[in-house]
Amino acid sequence: MTRITSQPGAYVVTELTAAGVRTFFVGKDKSCSCGTPHGKCRHVKAVAEYLKTGGEQAPAALPQRVTPTPSAAPNVPATCPICGAAVQIQSVTGRYPLWRCQNSSEHYWQWRGDKVRAFLTQDHPNKAGAFYQQDPAARDAFLASHRLSYAAGV
Numbered sequence: 190m191t192r193i194t195s196q197p198g199a200y201v202v203t204e205l206t207a208a209g210v211r212t213f214f215v216g217k218d219k220s221c222s223c224g225t226p227h228g229k230c231r232h233v234k235a236v237a238e239y240l241k242t243g244g245e246q247a248p249a250a251l252p253q254r255v256t257p258t259p260s261a262a263p264n265v266p267a268t269c270p271i272c273g274a275a276v277q278i279q280s281v282t283g284r285y286p287l288w289r290c291q292n293s294s295e296h297y298w299q300w301r302g303d304k305v306r307a308f309l310t311q312d313h314p315n316k317a318g319a320f321y322q323q324d325p326a327a328r329d330a331f332l333a334s335h336r337l338s339y340a341a342g343v
Contacts, residue, residue: 193239198250200239202232217247271296 190205202213202221213232214222221230240246269276269290279287290296320328 195245195247197248200236269296
């Protein structure tokens with residue numbers, strides 16, 4: 190069984206087979222997410238048949254988001270701090286904008302992990318609370334009592 194729905198700039202082809210549900214996207218340019226050339230792709234042919242039988246035509250594609258420039262994202266490094274390759278900005282929300290290394294997408298997460306590790310292991314102004322002013326034995330006792338009360342559901 191095949192179901193086709195339209196969305197801006199594409200058609201969603203959902204197939205229900207014995208193996209499960211599979212979803213493919215067919216663009217208005219007759220490209221399919223399955224990777225098969227459009228002349229041979231059964232999903233493109235299914236969309237063409239859907240349109241011939243009066244199916245709803247997909248509206249025009251939504252405008253593409255403008256990729257921010259590095260100057261718009263001051264916390265993005267100019268090059269990957271792990272390997273030195275060029276970076277591509279993905280999103281500018283939050284304190285640390287999401288970027289991607291051209292060599293490996295894992296480098297962003299390695300860099301973020303290094304930032305978190307540095308925060309947890311070095312002195313930091315945000316660690317001025319009472320918990321951090323305790324000596325290690327008092328801190329361990331506090332954490333042990335908290336675990337017990339949490340386990341008891343208190």
